[in-house]
Amino acid sequence: MSKQYDGVGLFSGGLDGLLAIKLLEEQGLKIKALHFYSPFFGHPRNRAYWRRIYGIDVTMIDIGQEFVDMLSAGPVYGVGKMLNPCVDCKILLLEAARRLMPKYGASFLVTGEVVGQRPMSQRRDTLNIISRDAAIRDVLLRPLSALCLNPTAVEESGLVDRSRLLGIWGRGRKEQFELAKKYGIEVIPTPAGGCLLTEKENARRFWPIFKYLDRPAQSHFWLANVGRQFWSGAFWLSVGRHERDNARLNELLLPGDILLRLTGYPGPLALARNLGAEPWPQALVEAAASLLASFSPKAVAAGEPVETLVRTVGENESENCIMVLPNRNTLWGEAAWEETAMEIKQRYKS
Ligand code: SF4
Known part of the structure; x- marks a missing residue:
């Protein structure tokens, strides 16, 4: 029987996803970190490295074929400056993570998204579209920006202590760097990026x-x-x-x-x-x-x-x-x- 977790967390390798997981682990919650990779993004060989420097156990998931299928069928929300279908990409990854929740016994889904941080995929209205289309409204938790958003089911149920979540908003990185220091993260991951489609x-x-x-x-x-x-x-x-x-x-x-x-x-x-x-x-x-x-x-x-x-x-x-x-x-x-x-x-x- 697989080990049980409270939640699954999307971890692209960037700082925000890592902090979101650390913030919840600080509450005593067990989070299964998931790293999706494809020919266009991700670091499929980083598992041991992340375990060593960040102390998190990451499961690698190949989402390549589903991603290619989405891009060749035509992303519903179009592409960005190059060939990057950011909104559809987020929906695809979150849907895939939601499907994996029962496997880990998880009752919620965590992302490191910060409201207002990124131009296309992390604006408040876009965040709403993403959670609606990925059918994750009831289970999605964004701990870094939670206080800027309505309480979620897992906060209302008391499983997650909302008072210990954050209200980070916008493009500044100061609060994230302070948090990284607090958690003893010495190697700061570069902003999740590195997507070849951009x-x-x-x-x-x-x-x-x-x-x-x-x-x-x-x-x-x-x-x-x-x-x-x-x-x-x-x-x-x-x-x-x-x-x-x-x-x-x-x-x-x-x-x-x-x-x-x-x-x-x-x-x-x-x-x-x-x-x-x-x-x-x-x-x-x-x-x-x-x-x-x-x-x-x-x-x-x-x-x-x-x-x-x-x-x-x-x-x-x-x-x-x-x-x-x-x-x-x-x-x-x-x-x-x-x-x-x-x-x-x-x-x-x-
Ligand atoms: S930049 Fe690439 S990996 Fe990131 S959301 Fe956009 S398509 Fe997905």
Whole structure:
């Protein structure tokens, strides 16, 4: 039987979520911290680190596929400046946390949200929309801003002592820093952020996948996070930048993918994936090999054709070698930002 908790708390890795949990633990309540991660946000490898420096036991939850499904279906409340669907994201995470409450025997849900702190997802009216749509009105507790909000069911029931909750409002961080000091938190987490969907460079990496697939698998977005990305229509090439990228490309291989590697010179690996229905044109595979070779300074310096091993993985596994000249050719290109921005706007903001 799983250990019982009073509440579950969303912990993104930021200070506010941590303080909300600490504030309730100070009342003697047991809170199960949940950390949601996806290809776009989260720190799935931080569990031991957080336990060591913050003394909290965090359960990691992969929300990637649900998040991708929401984004490809079209977020109800649209996207922010880039590809970040913040309101729908909060609703999705809170709904998922609510569904997990019975598993931990929890009777409420805690977040570190502060009213008025963030422009889009934490305004008072937006907070109301989020709690309504996630169907968590009866169970949601925001301990840091509780005194600015109406008492919740768990406060009224006496399970949570409202008089020991706070009334923090707005963008200032002074009260949070004082609290951190009080709880002996020496390593202050950076503001929860770090969401790749808010960055232009990453929106550009991710967008073609949404463009070519109606219901993409989250594995594509993990691949989009690795190395340099090139596209030719629905054909996709990811070129490693260092050993870590190369190892990751090997891990992310799917049936049908093509792995390219220079045989005679040191250089990166490349993973080629086809998101469309057309078969690979041979000229495009050769262009991928040329492009890959252009990232090997020794192959470029050789000034002659170099051998590349082309391995197609999956049921009809095959391997062959081709000779190519290193060349940053025009068959492969990076997604143009202007075009990407326009397409995102057409899909989500019109
Ligand atoms: S910035 Fe990213 S992780 Fe944060 S609420 Fe928005 S979409 Fe979600």
